Amino acid sequence: MTSAFDKLARPVQRWIRAQGWRELRDIQTRAIHVIRDCQADVIVAASTAGGKTEAAFLPLISDVLEAEVGGIGGFDLLYIAPLKALITDQANRLEAICQEAELPVVPWHGDVAASIKTRATKRPRGILLITPESLEALFIRRGLDVPRLFRSVRAVVLDEVHTMLDSERGVQLRSLLTRLELAIGRPVRRIGLSATLGDMAQACVYLRPDDAANVQAIEAAGGEAELRLQLRGYLAGGTDKSIPAPTDLIAKHIFDHLRGTDNLVFAGSRQSVEIYADRLRTMCEDARLPQEFYPHHASLSRDHRDLVERRLKDGRLPTTAICTSTLELGIDIGDVSCVAQIGAPFSVASLRQRLGRSGRRAGKPAILRQYAVEAALDSKSSFADRLRLGLIRSTAMIELLLEKWCEPAQTGALHLSTLVHQILSIIAEKGGAHAPRLYRILCQDGPFRQVSSAIFADVLRAMGQADPALIEQTKDGLLLLGPMGETLVSHYSFYAVFQTPEEYRLISDGRELGTLPVDNMVAPGMMLIFSGRRWLVQEVDDRAKVILVTPAKAGTPPIFGGDAGIIHDVVIERMFSVLKRNDCPAYMDATAQVLLAEARSNFSQMQFSRGRIAQIGEGEWIVATGCGTVKTTTLAFALRARGFTVQIYDGFLEVLIAKCTQPLEVVLRDLADGCDAKLFADNANLMTEKFHPYLSRRLLEIDALTVRLDESCLPTLSETILFDSQLVHLA
């Protein structure tokens, strides 16, 4: 058999030799064979820095070089990535390979000079690296050029595919790929690059819905580093004032154990990042040591973030980034000694991705330090504190991580907000379109396959009825942009399908520090902690959305807001299993073990080891749903519709009975018997996505029922709760 190396074009072979590589990695060898031997779509799944880019591009570039010269013009390969930084990075790497082959490499995103874009459109050749938003802009602004630019494309490489599965941007991207194939009149080979996937079969369907069975999956074989982990417990708010607060204890532990090496500390929220970065900076100053702890999150200025990323990457000075998920994916920041996680993460998939940043060098273990903070208990403590839900979720997620499980993507969402966006985009691209054609492109060929023609018609009607209208119809049925549609599409903020909040810019001495959400109440004289430092607010300009600050001695961290995350059923089920068992995990420190024992004892005292409903006060009940956020929230909506006051927790509901409500058991019996749940009776806000304001209430409800709620679970869930609780009564 010909070796993988022999299957590559000469210039590519020369480049490999020049790198001094002893051999190709396993996934590279396999990808080269598959990509060179057939025309199938491919998914390459391996951890960060596993050599995926080369696995895809070495054979693809070889394909291009061996194709007939003097073609009709147009880009040869298309690469789409969700981050600008990734495009810049990959362009530099590909440049080196392509220099040898004399193939142009064209980065294209919002920060790339217009002159480079103009030149590339005049003479399109080589590899185009672009974001989904810039590709969207190409369709809208230069729709007529699209066939000429892409008629010669041999393959499209989709990077970080795991972040795109069934997300708003993922659906937009798939819609653009469909439109691209329609524009050039033939399918284009798709190559997906991904981190480890929860469900490979599902990813294949995502990549090529009409021919998923023929997608070739190439997964990196095991070989993961040894994992060392510790879960440390801390108590907050105790009466003994001689014990320092957990924030100080955790900061001290990080200071003592992480100083001198490169590390990532995931603090859970931007506010928490600011708090810990401030503590650690102060500790370095007090000890007269050089600074090595830096905050990193999306509200900090690009300059500051670049500094932190450079320090981590070049590895000369020890650097610990206190960060949010900004450092979870994206550019290569090199290997870190340890990953710390403060508080429970929201998904096993993200925990795994974070951990993948550590233990990448041969012989080095991956190290995870998990910190769990729980409240000291007194007679008034809530059941959630008594059950130590944070610690239990951390434990459940660690167990699932060790079992190599991670969440598959959610499927079945209608994505009506993104559908509105794509309808406007196609009408803008073509200068007008008929409804049946739009339906065919978007819902039959494209990704909105769950949308029936009836719902599609309702969406069009809602867009026409919005005031002012998004779309209008001529006498012969052609759909055109209405006044509001025109306004939206002509502004550059249109290209992204995701929502972004309004923000102030924070400026000190002419330098931008970062941004703050406008819902922070900021006034001159206030003290702030931001970018790991303390500031005094001098001036607030509400119209220009600018806050001027000067250095100060004290301050409080700002509030950044956020939205509710979705915890998977499997995670909550595992939490219940942790609560029911009585083993003692070796990776827990003494405090964590005590907290776990307390949680288990309270769980069984509340009879949850046998039943599902516990009365904790007059008219106050706890219901154990035992399932994830979607189902638990659905039951909460159904109970609220019947007058109960309901608070949602991981796998539990706290239910307060009002005067006018029927007994909880009677209501659950009704739901178990399949009564209409009337989920939306209390008019909850359903506008969560960018184009939701242009849809009718009914469409918003239908949309919510496909992602955030699951009406079909109610009969079985209610029946299970009732059945288990009867068992308790009998006992």
Place this chain on the structure above:
DNA sequence: GACCTGCTGCGGCGTG
């Protein structure tokens, strides 16, 4: 109860 991501066209000015 949290986090992240993206962006065009054009006018005005300076420089070679």
